Structure formats: structure tokens, C-alpha cells
Amino acid sequence: MTTSTRRDFLRIGVLGAGALASGGLLTSCGFVGGGGEDTGKLTLGATNEQRAPLSPILAAYEKQSGVTFEPTYMATDQLGSQIRTRLTSNTAPDLFRVGPGSGEPTAVKLLAPQGFLADLSAASWAGSMPAGFRPLCQVDGKTYALTTNRAIIGTFYNKKIFTELGLEPPTTWSELLGVCDKIKKAGKTPIALGMADATTIQFTAYALAATTVYAADPGFDAKLASGATTFAASAGWKEALEKILELNKRGFFDDKPLGVSLDQSMKAVASGQAAMVNLVTSTFSLMAGYAAGGEAEFGVFAAPGGDDAAKTMIPASPSHLFGVNAKSERAAEARKFLDFLAQPANIASFCAAAKGVPGLDGVPTDKVSPTLAPLLPFLKDGRNVPFANHTWPNAVVQQTLLTAGQQLFSGSTTVDDALKKMDESYQKKSS
Numbered sequence: 001m002t003t004s005t006r007r008d009f010l011r012i013g014v015l016g017a018g019a020l021a022s023g024g025l026l027t028s029c030g031f032v033g034g035g036g037e038d039t040g041k042l043t044l045g046a047t048n049e050q051r052a053p054l055s056p057i058l059a060a061y062e063k064q065s066g067v068t069f070e071p072t073y074m075a076t077d078q079l080g081s082q083i084r085t086r087l088t089s090n091t092a093p094d095l096f097r098v099g100p101g102s103g104e105p106t107a108v109k110l111l112a113p114q115g116f117l118a119d120l121s122a123a124s125w126a127g128s129m130p131a132g133f134r135p136l137c138q139v140d141g142k143t144y145a146l147t148t149n150r151a152i153i154g155t156f157y158n159k160k161i162f163t164e165l166g167l168e169p170p171t172t173w174s175e176l177l178g179v180c181d182k183i184k185k186a187g188k189t190p191i192a193l194g195m196a197d198a199t200t201i202q203f204t205a206y207a208l209a210a211t212t213v214y215a216a217d218p219g220f221d222a223k224l225a226s227g228a229t230t231f232a233a234s235a236g237w238k239e240a241l242e243k244i245l246e247l248n249k250r251g252f253f254d255d256k257p258l259g260v261s262l263d264q265s266m267k268a269v270a271s272g273q274a275a276m277v278n279l280v281t282s283t284f285s286l287m288a289g290y291a292a293g294g295e296a297e298f299g300v301f302a303a304p305g306g307d308d309a310a311k312t313m314i315p316a317s318p319s320h321l322f323g324v325n326a327k328s329e330r331a332a333e334a335r336k337f338l339d340f341l342a343q344p345a346n347i348a349s350f351c352a353a354a355k356g357v358p359g360l361d362g363v364p365t366d367k368v369s370p371t372l373a374p375l376l377p378f379l380k381d382g383r384n385v386p387f388a389n390h391t392w393p394n395a396v397v398q399q400t401l402l403t404a405g406q407q408l409f410s411g412s413t414t415v416d417d418a419l420k421k422m423d424e425s426y427q428k429k430s431s
Contacts, residue, residue: 201405211305
């Protein structure tokens with residue numbers, strides 16, 4: 001097996017927040033010993049980024065139990081495609097990575113109703129799942145996935161620039177505009193935004209919408225699902241997209257965002273050419289690799305969507321989920337491994353390697369990167385909501401948002417039209 005390229009790592013960091021139908025690098029020709037071929041080993045389908053955090057845990061379990069694993073690692077989108085195909089032919093691995101909610105092909109709410117996932121409700125760790133994550137990992141009150149990690153979107157910044165300019169992390173929208181103005185006057189890009197990668201817009205959109213939409217209306221998703229409201233009728237969604245355009249109009253993004261990639265954005269912040277960038281925590285480690293001092297050169301704050309700091313919310317969703325193949329002859333053994341993986345020490349180890357935050361309550365956070373510390377109170381105090389796309393009924397809505405994002409920056413669409421298109425996509429069924 002080969003490892004993924006740097007660009008592929010960027011993409012799967014994004015896909016961990018909601019998989020997209022984009023090309024990927026397959027790191028294996030297929031699953032070894034999947035489903036119908038009984039090799040006597042426990043087969044596992046996981047993503048490339050899960051290899052490093054999983055490997056020592058697999059080795060520890062093999063030593064303790066005598067069970068041997070046959071893992072296959074792939075790019076996220078390729079894995080999802082393979083899993084769906086092999087589930088229908090009964091050749092899927094015994095356990096595999098699944099997605100939260102219903103926004104991707106291997107999402108819990110799509111697989112469980114079809115009988116593809118084993119019920120894990122009786123597991124001792126099921127009660128430790130954060131309340132906000134349960135709707136994304138359960139169907140009809142039954143748990144179908146173990147969430148090892150929390151993916152969070154935050155605004156990461158270059159600490160040296162903030163220190164040199166005497167800046168403090170902003171806690172309100174007005175403060176953010178003031179900070180951006182000072183950075184721009186100092187001759188640097190305030191916020192790096194690599195719109196050449198369509199996926200980039202979601203980081204800023206979800207970060208702002210967490211406050212503009214959900215702080216004011218926590219039940220928005222339920223209303224959207226019932227038809228009681230729409231994206232087009234949402235003042236919060238309109239505000240989030242208009243604020244992104246306001247930042248662009250003020251010159252607080254790159255001069256030509258559509259010509260800048262996400263990778264270039266991170267390098268700009270790491271080198272000091274730009275001051276801030278909105279990222280998922282799983283992608284932060286890559287940016288840290290571009291800086292000579294690593295993670296210590298960066299800070300992070302919750303993107304302020306309004307002028308009442310007490311109402312600021314952050315996007316936080318379950319990440320690195322694993323489910324058990326309901327039709328596997330080794331389902332019982334697969335459950336035992338998930339119980340082992342769910343032990344606090346193993347969850348902490350997994351998250352330390354994945355540069356994330358534990359996905360189960362009660363797990364110590366002492367191994368979490370110190371850089372992420374400012375985001376932890378938002379988790380503790382319940383001031384967080386799932387990534388918006390994880391609550392949508394299909395992956396088309398997200399793709400519509402990403403396409404509209406680029407069109408907004410090119411001037412070929414308006415905020416109102418973008419929201420109407422998202423409403424149209426919301427009505428499409430996912431399979």
C-alpha cells in the first residue's frame with residue numbers, strides 16, 4: 001500500500017467534515033479477505049488518515065486477544081464507494097469507517113435502515129457519547145457507530161503576527177473587522193482563503209452559521225426537515241453568506257481567492273504572509289508542519305458570527321467513526337474490538353495521534369494539543385452544533401453550497417439564488 005499525497009490529505013481532512021464525490025487516490029486494489037472470504041482474520045476498512053492513530057491500537061489488541069487484523073486503508077471517498085458496493089454483495093469488511101448523519105454514501109442514517117450496520121447500543125461506551133452527537137450516530141434511538149474524535153472548525157492564527165501588531169483574538173464580529181483592518185494596514189493578508197479548492201468555503205460558512213443560524217434558532221434543522229422553513233427564508237444563513245462577502249469586499253481575504261488553493265492558504269499563514277485561516281482541527285496538523293516551530297506558532301479562536309460573545313457557537317461534529325458489518329460472521333469479535341478502542345486510554349491515544357479532541361465524554365484531554373485549548377470550553381459548556389452538512393439529508397446540498405461559494409466570489413450568483421439552489425438540493429433523496 002502507498003500513502004496518500006499531500007493534496008489527498010487536504011481533501012480527506014475536509015471530507016472528514018462531510019465526504020464529497022471527488023477523485024481520490026486508492027491505496028489498495030481492494031479489501032483483503034472481505035466478507036464472504038473467511039481468512040480467520042478481522043478485516044477493517046479505514047481511511048489513510050486513520051492508519052497512524054489506529055496502528056498501535058490494532059497491535060495492542062492483537063497482542064491481548066490473539067486476533068489478527070487485515071486492515072485496508074484508502075482515501076475517504078474511495079473507501080465510501082468500495083464499502084457501498086461490497087455491502088450489497090456481502091463482501092464488505094467486518095468493521096469499517098462510517099460517516100455521521102446522512103450526508104455521504106456510508107453515513108449512519110443511510111446504512112443502518114438498510115440493515116448494513118450492527119446495533120451497538122448495548123456497548124458500555126454508548127452512554128458516553130456526547131448528547132449532541134447522538135442524532136448523527138443513532139437511528140430510532142439505537143447506536144450504530146463509535147465516534148473516537150471530535151472535528152472542530154476554528155480560526156487559526158499566526159501568533160507572531162498578532163504579537164507584533166499588539167492584537168488579541170477577537171470575540172465579536174466587530175472586533176474581528178477591527179483586527180482584520182489593522183492586519184491589512186500592516187501589509188499582510190488578514191484571512192487566507194483558498195477558493196481554488198471549492199471545499200474551502202464550508203469552513204467559514206459553517207463557522208459563521210453556527211452562531212448566525214443556530215444560536216438564534218437551535219431547532220432550525222428540525223424545522224428545515226419538516227418543511228416549516230427553508231434556507232432561502234433563513235435570515236441566519238443569509239447573514240452568514242453576506243458576512244463572507246463583506247470580508248471579501250473589505251479586502252480582508254486574498255487579492256484573488258479563486259486563484260489560491262487551501263494548501264497555499266495554510267502556507268501563507270505558516271510563513272507570516274497571512275494572519276488567519278479557518279480550518280477543521282484535523283487539517284491543522286498539516287499547516288503546523290509548514291512552520292519551523294510547529295503547532296506552537298499558532299493559536300485558535302472561535303469564529304465570532306455576531307457582536308454578543310456569549311452567543312458565539314462553534315461547529316463540532318463526530319469524526320473517525322467506526323461501525324460493524326451486521327452481516328459479518330465475525331461481528332461479535334468486531335464489537336469486542338470497538339469496546340477496546342473505546343477505552344479512555346485508547347481514545348486519548350487515537351486523538352493525540354490524529355491531532356483531535358476525544359469523541360466520548362469522560363476521556364481525559366491532557367493529550368490534546370495545547371493549541372486547541374481555547375476551543376474546549378465551548379465543548380464543555382454545550383456551545384457547539386454539528387457541522388451543518390451532517391444534518392442534511394444528502395450530500396448534494398453540500399456540493400451545491402461549495403459550487404455557489406465559488407460563484408459568489410466570481411459574481412455569477414447572488415446569496416438569495418445560492419440559498420434557493422440549496423433548497424432545491426435539499427429535496428433530493430439520497431441512496
